[in-house]
Amino acid sequence: MNAVHFCLKGNRRLSHGGSTNDLVSPYSCQVKSSAIVGLGTRGHMVRIKQRGHSLIESLFAIMFVGAAASIAFVAMPASSASKSKAKYMNFAVNFATRQIEEIQYHQFARITADDLSGDGLLDSAKAVAGTDTFSCSATKFGANDTIASKLPGGSATVRIENVDADTKRITVHVQWKERSATRNYDLGTVVTNL
Numbered sequence: 001m002n003a004v005h006f007c008l009k010g011n012r013r014l015s016h017g018g019s020t021n022d023l024v025s026p027y028s029c030q031v032k033s034s035a036i037v038g039l040g041t042r043g044h045m046v047r048i049k050q051r052g053h054s055l056i057e058s059l060f061a062i063m064f065v066g067a068a069a070s071i072a073f074v075a076m077p078a079s080s081a082s083k084s085k086a087k088y089m090n091f092a093v094n095f096a097t098r099q100i101e102e103i104q105y106h107q108f109a110r111i112t113a114d115d116l117s118g119d120g121l122l123d124s125a126k127a128v129a130g131t132d133t134f135s136c137s138a139t140k141f142g143a144n145d146t147i148a149s150k151l152p153g154g155s156a157t158v159r160i161e162n163v164d165a166d167t168k169r170i171t172v173h174v175q176w177k178e179r180s181a182t183r184n185y186d187l188g189t190v191v192t193n194l
Helices: 055-104 113-118
Strands: 004-009 012-016 029-032 036-039 045-048 133-135 155-164 167-178 181-192
Touching: 055 155, 055 167, 055 181, 113 133, 113 155
Parallel strands: none
Antiparallel strands: 004 012, 004 029, 036 045, 133 155, 155 167, 167 181
């Protein structure tokens, strides 16, 4: 690499590509071989940064990209689990909401296990273990979807409570397995005889 000479003579700058044939005093010149040197606004020497990347800068860039890629790779399974969790919860909420709305469309006197079972909103008119809770796990939802077909280990029940002669409390309970945990969603409403 040729040495670059930058010299001052009065108020002007002379630059040379390594030639020493000019009549310039050696006390006003500086030789720089590793960086480009220029004159600042007041006539003093200023180093101008070279363009390009050093090996250390390249290694830091590779380490940074590698660290970002590994973080993204580790986060993908968690993202997938969150997606399936949201999907299952969304289906449970939609199913419970639909069941509540379908039951509310019935006349107050027709909100009985026999009538709801006859309309396909309950699996049967027989209560679960002598309670006021009825299974609706086989109830069709959407395009012939059931709780068991959309939720792993899914089941659903409807509870019909007679609060008084003119008031009933309806609660839909949806349950499913997610990994090793059991998840639940409950939605309720009160229906009155107007």
